[in-house]
Amino acid sequence: MSDLVRVRDAHLHNLRHVNVDFPRGKVVAFTGVSGSGKSSLAFGTVHGESQRRYLESVAPFARRLIGSAVDPQVEHIDGIPPTVALEQRTAAGGARSTVGTLTNLSNSIRLLFSRVGTHPDGLQLYSDSFSPNTAEGQCPRCHGAGYLMEPTESSMVPDPTLSIMDGAIASWPGAWQGKNFRDILAVLGVDVHAPWQDLPQDTRDWVLFTDETPVVTVTPERSPSQTQRTYQGQWMSAADHLKKSAANSKSEHTRARALKHMNRSTCPDCRGHRLTPEALRFRYLNRSIVGMTAMPLEDLRALLTDRAERAGDPTTPQEEAERILLPTVLPVLDAVTGLGLGHLSMDRQARTLSTGELQRLRLAALLRSGLFGVAYVLDEPSAGLHPSEKGILQDLFTDFIEQGNSVLIVEHDMSLVAQADWIVDVGPCAGEGGGEVLFSGPTDELESVGASQTARYLGAEKPQPTGPGDARAAAGELVITGASARTLQNVTVRVPLGTLTAITGRSGAGKTTLLTEVIGRALSENVRTTVNDDDPADAADPVGPDTDDSAPVLGGVTGADRVNRLVHITQKPIGRTPRSCLATYTGLFDRVRQLFAGTEEAKRRGWGVGRFSYNSPEGRCPDCSGVGQIEVELIFLPGSFTTCPTCHGQRYAPDTLDVQWNGLTIADVLALTVDDAVEVFAEDQRVARALRALQAIGLGYLRLGQSATELSGGEAQRIKLATELQRTARGRTVYLMDEPTTGLHPADVDLLVAELNRLVDAGATVIVVEHDMRVVAGCDHVIDLDAGRIVAEGTPAVVAASGTATGDCL
Structure with missing residues (x-):
């Protein structure tokens, strides 16, 4: 049997019917510029075909229970082993997702407490009773959140000098509903024109908190051209309306707005621990489940290892359960601590983890699987890792290969690519300019391929770090003293304004915390304009189990008066549904629709800009509602999506496409690539x-109409940056970016850095968390962290001579 995987006629996405061979039992790196088709080949084709074959072996009735697989669109693959994929994800789950849930350690620890733990009253509980995410285990008062969100007078009425008519009750919705509440109060005899603070306390309490719901006849004030009609209006207190909006609204924006007008306080029943009183009284190894999940994983590993080594032959059901359960916990703890994550605790909220920590937690799950004869397909395993930590990956790959497996990595880090046994380079460009296999062979032979952009960077010399004489002169300084947040304790940070600054350090050192919780928080509280791309869903559930403990404490802030705008750009998606696309996010589609509405044909038909939105009922395809796809439900098979047979993916109704601008329909415009649209x-x-x-x-x-759900995190971040770049006024703006080079080929990194420098040259300040030493070497200033402390700062040349982990890599 051949030791090669042979792929024939792969044509998924932009792949141009390619043929490629690569070896099994080796580390194979798939490389190429962003969008070249390497992920389509490694994940969509190789892993997709492996999934398809596995599904064929599953009983038909069970296939519906398995997530849909991508159609690999390949003629044939020989020699393909079973595959296990680890795709790059920046999201870490909801507010209740923790290190324990990500690693499945929580399940085993809960079982230990339910089978082996003791209760003062001899009570026994099932494992679900130790989970705050189940009805059996969650505190009944806070429903397992650990905190209460309650409306108060100050949260609903932030400015008591305003009258009700002037908007004193800020928690009320706008438009008709808010006016309805004001009109009802006027009918009930409440003085809606007096300052809120001048109203009697009993009146204020009634307006905000009453349980009464009187119905009154309202005669609203309307303009002469409007219909004059009375209606029956029913009163609801401001607090009840707020609670109803937070609990029942299907709009994340509405829910987030409601929670914004509530005060958060620790639940008095569970004291923030989220569990029932009965669960909190259980003890195992003289610790409560709260105390055990708060331990650093390295300490928990030592505790349970010692217990396993001291245990004798079981004589009771509890001891037998312990003998069975401990071996399920210890391998996970061994893998996690072996990957340098022993400092984390099980209760650490997942969304507080760095990208590198998240990536290694997922790798730990693969490491403990103990599979043989499979191909691990890994998407940028180096993402979020400091250069000094890359050796961890090499050890991991060696373990996989020695266990009889193959390793396929989609990777941009040239130091990691250089150590691969084999390279499959895809290109030469992105999108329609890519999709060709330029090279497949031993790593050291790639340099002879002239068309390969990867070859130019593989083995290239390190750039010279910027020295004091070459760095830009600062236009002032932002100084934050006494900052404490998570791992950072009493830190003083200085950022030169008008420069490009990199925050560096090993994963988990506190870089993201410094960027977001310290610098971001200090500026957002002191500047006029803040642009933040936080997902509304995150804002709607803004707190988790450890948010109180990690809330930042800031001392003095000076220099913020020299900043008038803050822009925080992350790798969060630019939209959650196919309705959001490149054209809509950047705002250019508004202008495109104006151009179509301005045509003679559109004017003749009386159509405005709304007609050319694929979200409007009048203009969109009625069968797919403007999505361009329809979901196909297959009996005994996973559901899948297919191009809408009515509009053929164009999203619009036929008559909308009758209108043309410069010979193009609105669907034709959405089908253009950015390069074509420029002309x-x-x-x-x-x-x-x-x-x-x-x-x-x-x-x-x-493409202009490319769905937001098809974009990578790196593409989403660059789209956000491009949206900013098209604005003209950039002076005195601070841009915060967390690992902007993630997902980018070195050639694309060069383009990104050129644009960041253009922002700085225009007067802005750019601060990035970064692991790419090529980028760091070209910055003006570096802040290097280790274990929550600033260990070096200055120009890259100064940090290079500091002897820190970052300095040694520059």
């Missing part, structure tokens, strides 16, 4: 400016 809209400055910004940052291969 089409060259005469329209508003659209052209947005397109040139996308093109400059290496996104010319994307």
Whole structure:
């Protein structure tokens, strides 16, 4: 049997019917510029075909229970082993997701407490009773949140000098509903024009907290052209309306707004521990489950290892349960601590973890699986790791290979690629300019391939770190003293304004905390304008089990008066549904729809800009509701999506497509790539400016109508940056970016850095958390962290001479 995997006629996405062979039992790196098709080959084709074959072996009735697999669109693959995939994800789950849930350690620890733990009254509980996410285990008062969100007078009425008519009750909705509440109060005799603070306390309490729901006849004030009609209005207190909105609204934005007008306090029943009183009284090894999950994993490993070594032959059911359960916990703890994560605790909230910590937790799950004869398909395993930590991955790959497996990595880190046994390089460019296999062979032979952009960077010399004489002169200084948040304790940070600054350090050192919780929080409280791309869903559930403990404490802040705008750009998706696309997010589609509405044909038909939105009932395809796809339900098979047979993926109703602008329909425009659209809209400055910004940052291969759900985290972050780049006023703006080079080929990194420097040259300040030493070497200033402390700072040349982990890598 051949030791090669042979792929024939792969044509998924932009792959151009490629054929490629690569060896089993080796580390194979798939490389190429962002969007070249390497992930389509490694994940969509190889892993997708492996999934398809596995599904064929599963009983038909069980296939519906397994997530849909991508159609690999390949003629044939020989020699393919079973595959296990680890795809790059920046999201870490909801507010209740923790290290324990990510690693499944929580399940085993709960079982230990339910089978072996003791209760003062001899009570026995099932394992679900030790989970705050189940009805059996969660505190009945706070429903397992650990905190209460309650409306108070100060949270609903932040400015008591205003009258009700002037908007004193800020928690009320706007538009008609808010006016309805004001009109009802006027009918009930409440003085809606007096300052809130001048109203009697009993009146204020009734308006905010009464349980009464009187119905009154309202005669609203309307303009003469409107219908004059009375209606029956039913009163609801401001607090009840707020609670109803927070609990029942299907709109994440509405729910987030409601929670914004509530005060958060620790639950008095469970004291923030989220569990029932009965569960909290159980003890195992003289610790409560709260105390055990709060231990650093390295200490928990030592405790349970000692217990396993001291245990004799079981003589009771409890001892037998312990003998069975401990071996399920210890391998996980061994893997996690072996990957340098012993400092974490099980109760650490997942969304507080760095990208590197998340990636290693997922790798730990693979390491403990003990599989043989499989191919591990890993998407950028180096993401979030400091260069000094990359040796962990090499050890991990060696373990996988020695266990009889193969390792396929989609990777941009050239130091990791250089150590692979084999390279499959895809390109030469992105999108329609890519999709070809330029090279498949031993790593040291890639340098002879002239068309490969990867070859230019593989083995390239390190750039010279910027010295004091080459760095930009600061336009002032932002100084934050006495900052404490998570691992950071009493830190003083200095950021030169008008420069490009990198925050560096090993994963978990506190870089993201410093960027977001310290610098971001200090500036957001002191500048006029803040642009933050936080997901509304996150804002709607803003706190988790350890948020109180990690809330930042800031001392003095000076220099913020020299900043008038803060922009925080993350790798969060630009939209959660296929309705959000590149054109809509950047705002250029508004102008495109204006152009179509301005055509003679649109005017003749009386159509405005709304007609050319695929979200409007009038203009969109009635069968797919403007999505361009329909879901196909298959009996005994996973559901899948297919192109809408009515509009053929164009999203619009046929009559909408009758209108053309410069020979193109609105669907034709959405099908254009950014590169093609630059020529089409060259005469329209508003659209052209947005397109040139996308093109400059290496996104010319994307289509204007490309769904947000199809974009990678790196692409999403660059789209956000491009949206900023098209704006003109950038002076005195601070940009915060967390690992902006994640997911980018070195060639794309060069484009990104050029644009970041352009921002700084225009007067802005750019602060990035970064692991790419090529980027760090070209910055003006570096803040290097280790274990929550600033261990070196200054120009890259100064940090390079500091002897720190980062300095040794520069």
